[in-house]
Amino acid sequence: MHASKYHINTLKEAPAEAEVKSHQLMTRAGMIRKAAGGIYTYMPLGLKVIRKIEGIVREEMNRAGAIELLMPVVQPAELWVESGRWEQYGAELMRIKDRHQRDFVLQPTSEEVITDIARNEIHSWRQLPLNFYHIQTKFRDERRPRFGLMRGREFTMKDAYSFDRDEASAQASYDAMFEAYMRIFTRLGLEFRAVAADTGSIGGTRSHEFQVVADTGEDLIVYNPNSQYAANIELAVAPCLLAQRGPATETLSKTATPDAPKCEIVAQQLGKPLTDTVKSIVLATETDGKPAQTRIWLLLLRGDHDLNEIKTGKLAGFENGYRFATEDEILDTFGCVPGYLGPIKPLKPVTVIADPTVANMSDFICGANDEGFHYTGVNWGRDLPEPQVADLRNVVAGDPDPQGGQLAIQRGIEVGHVFFLGDKYSKAMGATFLENDGKPAMLQMGCYGIGISRIAAAAIEQNHDDRGIVWPRAIAPFEVVICPMGLHKSETVRNAAETLYQELCAQGVDVILDDRDIRPGIMFADWELVGVPVRVTIGDRGLKENLIEIQTRRQETAAKIPVTEALAHTLEQLKSL
Known part of the structure; x- marks a missing residue:
């Protein structure tokens, strides 16, 4: 990709309503543009990030045996009435009517539709287990949408639903999804924690959240630095701080x-x-x-x-x-x-x-x-x-962990959630199958969500500096940017830049060559704001010494590398990220 044929439109200032870094930086970097409160257009750079996240999620879901389908954004109200959530869900459920005055919803989630599919498609125990997933637009009518993609009204989400014949096999499906999520967030290059969590409005009896560690997170994570224990503060058990009651020594x-x-x-x-x-x-x-x-x-x-x-x-x-x-x-x-x-x-x-x-x-x-x-x-x-x-309180930092050590608290951004639902929806909607004895039995369900667009924002909250975004390589809009100095004035620079560009493309590197006729300072500032992991600078002065400069986004200074080693060094830098 050449920058002159792409759409790059950065801003010096963020909009006044942008309170968090991800909202500020995504807007300034030209990745999103506001259409309405909590509703955004993904511009080309932003959409590239979203598609890369989707690609990793899709690969790991397929690897785990899930089967992709696509459920509608607009769903009939009758299904939500059946499940009981037409009334229970609250004002966040966007209710609409068609021209015939029939009720529909803009889906915030898809338990009802997938359960309807299951009760019509799954007839026998021989078809189980099954796991369907899709990546689709969701809508939740937030009272006060804020923080850009962190808490918008329209967003992109992956949700998967497993169907099993009994609780034991359903728990095995849950475990498989848990491991898939661990692989997904590791591949995304994020620091995260899997924490025990409350099931909330989705329901069910077992639940884990996947939290990206970030100081701006709205959630509080309770964890033991010396063990695997981690839980959302909503669920974390608060220990008794007094081993036993002391004797009365004062009068009332x-x-x-x-x-x-x-x-x-x-x-x-x-x-x-x-x-x-x-x-x-x-x-x-x-x-x-x-x-x-x-x-x-x-x-x-x-x-x-x-x-x-x-x-x-x-x-x-x-x-x-x-x-x-x-x-x-x-x-x-x-x-x-x-x-x-x-x-x-x-x-x-x-x-x-x-x-x-x-x-x-x-x-x-x-x-x-x-x-x-x-x-x-x-x-x-x-x-x-x-x-x-009864346990009534929030855990505080320094509380003892019953398993040993002290509990700590850090902030996190929820980007994924897995639930064991059991028969909550299958029972409400009559989703049964025939067991091997010929008798009907309730399908046992699991539900597994990942906030695709929220991951993009969370990654920025975790990875930024005063110059802009610092993307993990796996989800950066481009992996490498080539910045030629005076490309339009120097054939030598132009040829060297094009040669390296073609070599990187041949190696499968997602690279952009900035062939815009702009000043070097503006060019560098743009790419530091956008957050491309590796920048290669090529200029006449360096080429006279047979050198180019290569610098990762996290480095303060560039390394001068012989031109003949430029490809190898760039690939080496990418591997280190």
């Missing part, structure tokens, strides 16, 4: 704490460590029945800990969802405004659940259900009944 005392609605202020006023305090969080659930009855819950965490809402939603009694209690409900139950609440003698019955660390605390501080007062010297059993105990 109601102590004045004026203008202290937060544990931090209480601890400061009383001259106590924050770890001696207990915070109270009041939730409400609606019980079944007509009319529905409201049940109030009091969750207790140590003062320095935060509530994990995903874990909370999985507690017994929270199956139909929960909400934070209103101020009127709190006043009615505790007789006090928030900030001074506690488990001792509320006005009305309340279910108390304590985090394991709180359950082992003694002589602790909590609200007195009286504005401006807290209890000190509080002890379980003596001053209040023993609570229910």
Whole structure:
């Protein structure tokens, strides 16, 4: 490819709404152009990156035995009604009508369509196992699309779906996809972690996320640097920080704490460590029945800990969802405004659940259900009944790992997710097959997604500097750029550049020769912004000494190489990336 015959249009400034580096740099490098909020055109350089990512994903999916098909972007609402997600999915599901007023959706995912295919195509156990995948446009109507391709409304995704006759074989299919994903992200040249994760709205009983490590990531990954343990903070088990409960050494005392609605202020006023305090969080659930009855819950965490809402939603009694209690409900139950609440003698019955660390605390501080007062010297059993105990909190860095060592936390960007679904969708939609005994059985399913376009953005978040993008070789729009100095003035330079260009093409290298009539500084700045892994500079001055310059994107200075060694050295540099 010659640059004069390609479309390269870089910008000096990023749009004002571009908050993260990937959005800024992809726009400046001419890889994407905004069409509407969260909707982008992939320009030629950007599309090359997307296609390279797709190529690696497709190769590994095929290698793992998955079979490619292509499902529609527009899907009939009837299938979503069958699965129950027409109502459950929420406002992100883009619902549309055709000219006959029939309901459709713009697919955010394809469980319903693939299950419909399976129930019509799979009849016998002899056809199993099967795994279908496609790479297709998705649409999720984000309330506030942001961060460019990181959280857009329209995006490109690979999703695969496995079908098996029983759970054991379905778990084997899951494991095969897990290994395929490990190969995919390794080949993409990204630093990543596979972490245990919550199944979310997709459902199922087993799940792993693949997270690209990046400081700008929205997710928090809990991991042990000295082991293989890693989990999304939503799922990570928070250990009890007290091996056993100590004896009561203080008497219960109601102590004045004026203008202290937060544990931090209480601890400061009383001259106590924050770890001696207990915070109270009041939730409400609606019980079944007509009319529905409201049940109030009091969750207790140590003062320095935060509530994990995903874990909370999985507690017994929270199956139909929960909400934070209103101020009127709190006043009615505790007789006090928030900030001074506690488990001792509320006005009305309340279910108390304590985090394991709180359950082992003694002589602790909590609200007195009286504005401006807290209890000190509080002890379980003596001053209040023993609570229910459940893991309620987020892990914090430095927490002990039960397997040994300490847990650390880093940020990540979710780019892949694998789920074991079981019969969640097959049961809802009647997807059965005939077993070898002639009886019908439910198909066991797995679901496996990769955010193709998000990978492009995540790679940039992980690989950039103050000059621009630093692509991993596998997904760079071009692997090598040849920058001839004064090409239009020097036949010697032109011939040397064309010769090397042809040699690299013959070796299968994705190379571009910049034959534009522009100043060297602008040329170099363009390719540093675009992030091509290797740059070869050819000029009259160097050629007089039989030398050219070769520099990788991560290097600060170029190496001067004899012209006769240029091809070999360039290939060597590529292999090292």
